[in-house]
Amino acid sequence: MRYSAQREHVLKSLTSLLLNLYALSYLLYPSFSLFALRWIVQWSWLTLQKEVVRHKLRWTFIPLSVFGIALWIHTSPRPASSIILDFIGHAQPPALSIILFLDVTITFIELLAFTILYWHLMILMKTIEDLDPRRRERSQKAAIRSRRDNLVLDMSLSQFAAICWDPRSLFLSSPQDTSHQATNLRSQDEEGEENERLLGEDSRDELPRPFNLRSEPRTPRPQGNTIPGALTQDW
Numbered sequence: 117m118r119y120s121a122q123r124e125h126v127l128k129s130l131t132s133l134l135l136n137l138y139a140l141s142y143l144l145y146p147s148f149s150l151f152a153l154r155w156i157v158q159w160s161w162l163t164l165q166k167e168v169v170r171h172k173l174r175w176t177f178i179p180l181s182v183f184g185i186a187l188w189i190h191t192s193p194r195p196a197s198s199i200i201l202d203f204i205g206h207a208q209p210p211a212l213s214i215i216l217f218l219d220v221t222i223t224f225i226e227l228l229a230f231t232i233l234y235w236h237l238m239i240l241m242k243t244i245e246d247l248d249p250r251r252r253e254r255s256q257k258a259a260i261r262s263r264r265d266n267l268v269l270d271m272s273l274s275q276f277a278a279i280c281w282d283p284r285s286l287f288l289s290s291p292q293d294t295s296h297q298a299t300n301l302r303s304q305d306e307e308g309e310e311n312e313r314l315l316g317e318d319s320r321d322e323l324p325r326p327f328n329l330r331s332e333p334r335t336p337r338p339q340g341n342t343i344p345g346a347l348t349q350d351w
Contacts, residue, residue, distance in 0.1 A: 130229040179226040
């Protein structure tokens with residue numbers, strides 16, 4: 117957005133220059149079909165700006181196609197054009213090299229203007245998307261909808277086929293989640309082994325463990341008071 121005004125000024129200057137060159141080419145070699153085709157292409161660039169950004173630079177084949185049509189028209193036999201040539205002050209028809217040089221110049225300026233227009237619109241639309249809170253909110257909602265909830269039962273045929281092929285997919289949303297969870301489990305196991313190694317044998321035995329993880333059954337506690345020096349009495 118810093119040089120947005122400068123880019124717009126350059127585009128307007130190139131557009132006016134192209135219109136003048138179109139008129140000059142028509143006066144040197146009167147072909148109304150070529151003049152109308154060039155004007156339509158120029159008008160489409162200025163009106164269909166969103167289409168230009170969506171199709172990116174693939175639309176550059178249009179001026180190249182027009183350039184090929186211009187070469188085909190200019191190298192064909194010339195029609196009677198004495199009235200226009202006399203009107204602009206030419207005593208004889210212009211050389212073919214001058215007309216071809218004018219066509220090459222027009223095509224080069226068209227490609228330059230199209231490239232500047234594309235980058236200008238792309239930067240402008242990117243800035244608008246970043247500054248518009250509604251677009252940001254819609255993108256966040258779309259990202260939330262795209263996430264798949266494991267608690268929701270998917271009854272589609274593709275999901276049923278995936279479950280038949282791999283029953284583990286019933287509990288895991290995607291292969292990426294499977295690999296991610298497996299990586300987390302391995303890291304947790306490694307972290308637990310490292311903690312046990314650091315604690316040592318003595319401190320590890322003092323920690324309470326669940327019954328299903330104990331290597332030896334726990335000896336029953338004797339009845340009565342087990343405090344040293346106290347009297348033992350059974351009731």
